[in-house]
Amino acid sequence: MRYVTxxxxxxxxxxxxxxxxxxxxxxxxxxxxxxxxxxxxxFGELGTSLLPEIEAIASVDTLSAVLDAIATFDTVEQLRQVYQPASE
Incomplete structure (x- = not known):
């Protein structure tokens, strides 16, 4: 086995x-x-207006959740809640 410095x-x-x-x-x-x-x-044009917000997301897990949510959510506002949860 070769020695690795x-x-x-x-x-x-x-x-x-x-x-x-x-x-x-x-x-x-x-x-x-x-x-x-x-x-x-x-969502058409309304949906693509979210791209600047979504492109700012660094987390791969959050992006994956957004992608999955597109199929199940009916409005852009519902989708936005995936990556911008309401603050309490």
Whole structure:
């Protein structure tokens, strides 16, 4: 088995972290494209007006929830509650 120096190990770890981050960014962009299409098909122009708000969302989990909600919610206001819950 080949010895891996601490410098190599650090390089490998940084490479893995960069790969994970790139994967998350690609997933995020894919979710936004799917959301964009769903909004356009279901809500028309009113739906696409939400895109600037949705593109500002960093969480992949929240974006996934928005994409899932498009199929079940009937209004843009209901959909907005997925990523902007009412503050109490």
């Amino acid at each position: 601490s410098f190599e190990r650090i390089g490998i770890e940084k490479g893995i972290e960069q790969g994970i981050e790139q994967g998350k960014n690609q997933l995020r962009q894919g979710l936004i494209k799917g959301i964009s299409l769903g909004l356009r098909l279901k």
